[in-house]
Structure formats: structure tokens, C-alpha cells
Amino acid sequence: MRYVGKLYRPPSEADALILQATIGCSWNHCTYCDMYRDKPTFRVRPVDECLADLRGAAARVGGAVEKVFVADGDALVMPLDHWAPILDACRALFPRLRRVSCYATAGNVADKSDDELRRLRALGLALIYMGPESGDDETLKRIAKGATAAEHVTAAQRARAAGIDVSAIFLLGAGGVARSAEHAAASAALATAMDPAFLAALTLTIVPGTPLAKLADTGRFTLPSPAQMLGELRAFVAGARPTDAVFRTNHASNYLPVGGRLPRDGARIVEAIDLALAGALPLRPERARGL
Numbered sequence: 436m437r438y439v440g441k442l443y444r445p446p447s448e449a450d451a452l453i454l455q456a457t458i459g460c461s462w463n464h465c466t467y468c469d470m471y472r473d474k475p476t477f478r479v480r481p482v483d484e485c486l487a488d489l490r491g492a493a494a495r496v497g498g499a500v501e502k503v504f505v506a507d508g509d510a511l512v513m514p515l516d517h518w519a520p521i522l523d524a525c526r527a528l529f530p531r532l533r534r535v536s537c538y539a540t541a542g543n544v545a546d547k548s549d550d551e552l553r554r555l556r557a558l559g560l561a562l563i564y565m566g567p568e569s570g571d572d573e574t575l576k577r578i579a580k581g582a583t584a585a586e587h588v589t590a591a592q593r594a595r596a597a598g599i600d601v602s603a604i605f606l607l608g609a610g611g612v613a614r615s616a617e618h619a620a621a622s623a624a625l626a627t628a629m630d631p632a633f634l635a636a637l638t639l640t641i642v643p644g645t646p647l648a649k650l651a652d653t654g655r656f657t658l659p660s661p662a663q664m665l666g667e668l669r670a671f672v673a674g675a676r677p678t679d680a681v682f683r684t685n686h687a688s689n690y691l692p693v694g695g696r697l698p699r700d701g702a703r704i705v706e707a708i709d710l711a712l713a714g715a716l717p718l719r720p721e722r723a724r725g726l
């Protein structure tokens with residue numbers, strides 16, 4: 436595989452083959468995000484290059500590939516005439532393939548018709564990772580997410596109606612100290628309304644050079660303390676009522692890795708958070724946290 440710049444994928448795609456079918460993020464405005472600032476010009480790679488990469492990977496490890504993750508930051512933005520040959524090749528080249536997944540914004544889903552979403556599912560796109568980060572519209576505006584909570588609900592409903600599973604990602608601390616309570620409560624409500632199969636919480640780190648870092652440097656954004664962010668996590672877990680979602684905080688950015696199914700395991704997870712808040716469970720040290 437040929438890769439440009441740094442690659443990112445969700446923790447649950449650690450064992451996936453990564454195909455970099457797009458370079459960068461077509462949105463690239465979220466104030467906290469540093470992931471694709473080294474690739475300021477978004478582009479879709481030519482299909483022939485992607486297919487050559489897939490054939491090369493198949494020749495080396497084809498029998499072992501069970502998952503393909505299509506990068507970079509919002510690969511769902513690709514048109515169908517790019518997706519179709521890539522998904523066809525994945526099915527043809529990897530006999531043990533179980534799923535293909537990618538990151539997606541609410542806008543990417545809105546730009547696809549219901550027919551296109553169903554076709555993507557039929558061709559093998561089984562899961563999209565969406566990061567609303569917050570359910571609080573004021574927070575979403577401040578972090579320049581590019582979509583409202585309601586637009587995320589619509590996108591998740593349309594993806595699920597097409598048979599595509601949704602993994603929804605929320606970002607502890609995204610509202611700053613100023614909107615911490617609103618952010619946590621509204622995020623739980625959005626997680627309920629999106630009703631995804633998978634839910635995850637990450638913890639905000641202010642990355643130098645981002646617009647958010649400038650706001651923090653000038654006192655216009657204050658990052659909640661680790662205890663405040665655990666409080667957000669507690670409110671989120673206690674309030675989220677999806678039908679049955681696998682929930683994890685196993686991302687390296689988090690202070691406390693917890694997991695289970697929501698709402699089934701909510702009480703047990705809240706107990707663990709309370710133990711951590713009381714100092715009876717160790718938190719991941721700052722030096723061990725990652726983005």
C-alpha cells in the first residue's frame with residue numbers, strides 16, 4: 436500500500452487493511468482537529484491507484500484480510516463511481532473479508548441518496564464512523580463541526596435504514612468548561628437519537644497550531660479538568676439510551692478505559708466512573724495519553 440502523511444483509524448480497525456482512497460478531509464475545519472492539517476488540499480485518489488494498492492496487498496496478505504478501512508478523514512465523500520470498483524475489488528481479492536468501513540461526516544451522508552446508500556451497503560460498505568463530538572448545537576457551532584445535532588440524527592437514521600451500521604463518537608471536553616454540562620447532557624440525548632450500533636467517547640486534547648489552541652491561549656476556551664471530563668462521561672453514560680450499543684472508551688486519549696453495552700451496562704460503568712472520581716481507580720497518566 437502507498438500512503439501519504441499520517442494515517443488515522445478507529446481503535447476497532449487496528450487489525451484492518453487501510454486503503455487510503457482519499458487524501459485529507461474534505462471539510463478540514465473542525466477547530467480542535469490536527470489530523471489532516473499536513474494535507475491541506477483534499478483529493479480523491481485515482482481509482483486505478485487504489486485498485487493497484489488492493490491487488491498488491493492481496494498478493495502479500497490477501498488470505499488474512501477480514502476488514503478494510505478506507506481512509507482518510509471522510510472517505511464517504513467519494514462518489515459512487517469510485518466506491519463501486521473499490522468495493523468490488525475488496526470482495527474479489529479478500530476471500531475472508533467481513534466488512535469495509537470508513538469515517539463519514541453528516542454532510543457526506545446527506546450528499547448521498549437513499550439509493551446510493553443502499554448500493555454502498557450491497558457492495559460491502561458495512562460500517563461508518565461518524566463523529567458528531569457533541570449533541571449541543573452551540574458547542575457544534577463553536578467547534579465548526581459543520582452540522583447540527585438534528586442533521587447527525589437524520590444522517591444516522593438514513594445510514595441505518597440502508598443497512599449500514601453507525602459508530603458514533605463523542606468528545607469529552609468539547610464544550611470547554613463553559614458548556615460542559617450542556618455538552619454532556621445533549622450528547623447523551625444525541626447518542627440516544629442516533630441509536631448507533633457502536634458508541635465511543637474520546638477525550639479532547641488541545642493540539643498546538645489548531646484554532647482551538649489559539650482560543651485557549653487567549654483565554655476564550657478552557658479545557659475541563661480530568662475530573663470534570665469524567666463527570667461528563669458519567670452524565671453521558673447515565674443519560675444515553677440507545678437500543679443496544681457497544682460502548683467503549685478504549686481510545687488512547689481517554690483517562691479511564693471502560694466498556695460494555697448501553698443501556699444494559701450503564702449502571703456498572705457509572706460505578707466504575709464513580710470509583711475513579713473517588714480516586715479508587717487509577718487514571719491513565721498524561722504521558723501515556725495519545726490523540
Ligand code: SF4
Nearest residue numbers: 460463464465468508
Ligand atoms: S471532519 Fe473529522 S477529520 Fe475532518 S476536520 Fe473534522 S474532525 Fe478532522
